[in-house]
Amino acid sequence: MNKATLVAQFEKVFGRAPEIVTRAPGRIEFIGNHTDYNGGTVLGASIDRGVAVALARRDDGQRHFHSRYSGRTVALPAAGEPAKQSGDASWTNYPLGVLAALPHFGLRAPEGFDYLAESDLPAGAGLSSSAAIELASALAFLGVTGQSPDRETVVKIGKHAENHFVGVPCGILDQGVSGFGKSGRLVFIDCAGPRFDTVPMPAGASFWIFNTHTKHALVDGLYAARHRECMEAAKALGAKLLVEVSTEKLRSAEASVDPVAFKRARHVVEEIARVDACVKALRAGDLATVGALLTTSHRSSQHLFENSTPELDFLVDALVAEPGVFGARLTGGGFGGAVMALAGPGFTAAHAEKVALAYAAKHGERPDVLPMGVGDGAAVL
Ligand code: ADP
Ligand code: MG
Numbered sequence: 001m002n003k004a005t006l007v008a009q010f011e012k013v014f015g016r017a018p019e020i021v022t023r024a025p026g027r028i029e030f031i032g033n034h035t036d037y038n039g040g041t042v043l044g045a046s047i048d049r050g051v052a053v054a055l056a057r058r059d060d061g062q063r064h065f066h067s068r069y070s071g072r073t074v075a076l077p078a079a080g081e082p083a084k085q086s087g088d089a090s091w092t093n094y095p096l097g098v099l100a101a102l103p104h105f106g107l108r109a110p111e112g113f114d115y116l117a118e119s120d121l122p123a124g125a126g127l128s129s130s131a132a133i134e135l136a137s138a139l140a141f142l143g144v145t146g147q148s149p150d151r152e153t154v155v156k157i158g159k160h161a162e163n164h165f166v167g168v169p170c171g172i173l174d175q176g177v178s179g180f181g182k183s184g185r186l187v188f189i190d191c192a193g194p195r196f197d198t199v200p201m202p203a204g205a206s207f208w209i210f211n212t213h214t215k216h217a218l219v220d221g222l223y224a225a226r227h228r229e230c231m232e233a234a235k236a237l238g239a240k241l242l243v244e245v246s247t248e249k250l251r252s253a254e255a256s257v258d259p260v261a262f263k264r265a266r267h268v269v270e271e272i273a274r275v276d277a278c279v280k281a282l283r284a285g286d287l288a289t290v291g292a293l294l295t296t297s298h299r300s301s302q303h304l305f306e307n308s309t310p311e312l313d314f315l316v317d318a319l320v321a322e323p324g325v326f327g328a329r330l331t332g333g334g335f336g337g338a339v340m341a342l343a344g345p346g347f348t349a350a351h352a353e354k355v356a357l358a359y360a361a362k363h364g365e366r367p368d369v370l371p372m373g374v375g376d377g378a379a380v381l
Helices: 003-014 087-105 129-144 151-166 173-180 219-236 247-252 259-283 287-305 310-320 349-363
Strands: 020-031 041-057 062-067 074-077 113-119 185-190 195-200 206-215 325-331 336-343 368-372
Touching (some): 003 020, 003 041, 003 113, 020 173, 020 259, 020 325, 020 336, 041 129, 041 173, 041 368, 062 087, 074 087, 087 113, 087 129, 087 151, 113 129, 129 151, 129 173, 151 173, 151 195, 173 185, 173 195, 185 259, 206 349, 219 259, 247 259, 259 287, 287 310, 287 325, 310 325, 310 336
Parallel strands (some): 062 113
Antiparallel strands (some): 020 041, 041 113, 062 074, 185 195, 206 336, 325 336
8 A cells, every 4th residue: 555556546536636645554452451541551563554544635615535445425514513423424533533633732623625545454353443544644634734743642633533533432552553653663652651662573573363253242341341340459459550559469469359359450460560571572582482471461361351252262272383373362452353473484374274264163254364564653655
């Protein structure tokens, strides 16, 4: 998905050239499961797939949005507050949410324009196409109006759009990784700040996503329940957030805390320690240790946080048995969704196919197999 393709597509749809083309990547939660709302840390990978946006201003007060995602052009007036859309126009809530967010950061939204989004990232696969379209949109709107706030502000604009306009209470991971990603590096986020950094991704490893298309019927309720359990566990341990609880303190409190609360707390406290250990192993180029931490993270989800499923466990078990796989874990909130494997060149498409077929034989449906590398963060092309 290069600039020339976007320009050609824009010309086909709108009959003229765009003024600006931007692109932002999707992301993988590398390690740091349910750590964000507990004030902890997380590592993410910006992937080499994303959403691109092409834009040219119009002077008739109209905003025309087009994406192959829905196929028809959505025409809306630029005047007044952006109104939330539904049905086959609901995808425009992402760019509209960005337009609505800009004034909250002291920034101006462009008036009328033609807008095109193109993607090589599957939507709804847990790879955060939503953050990608938000950040690509933000850079395009800012670019044509000659505004250049710092990167953290761009990230926060995307999150604001998703939280307040689209109405999804996501943390800072999705937009932070899409915004701060760098080819050959992983993004480290201390969610308490937030503070953003990158760490090197050792050469010779690639990511494989296995998307199961499964989703627990009660996923929203289960997510809320884990959130509540974590807050209650922190309180029982004399802390505001679990990030304040050390592994020693946790161990000494085991007998006095409710056993379920203890399991949830242990997952989060140890997961934050695993993020730390992972950063050290990445800096040392030690992929074997990184992989072991990924798989340990999954086992903790499976047994302590109980946000895994038999489908995800099956994939992790099958993947870690294959040659060249350093480690595997569920990625994202859990209760269905996708598994990520970190693998070396010894793991090939044929091995991935074998795992997919074994999964299909047991669980009926084939998972999508998506090999990917680490790519650059959001940018004007
Ligand atoms: P995820 O972020 O995991 O991909 P979400 O449900 O959060 O899943 O976001 C997916 C939504 O983002 C889609 O339903 C669509 O509204 C929007 N979207 C993603 N990619 C595009 C695109 N190329 N064009 C238009 N809308 C898109
Ligand atoms: Mg999303």
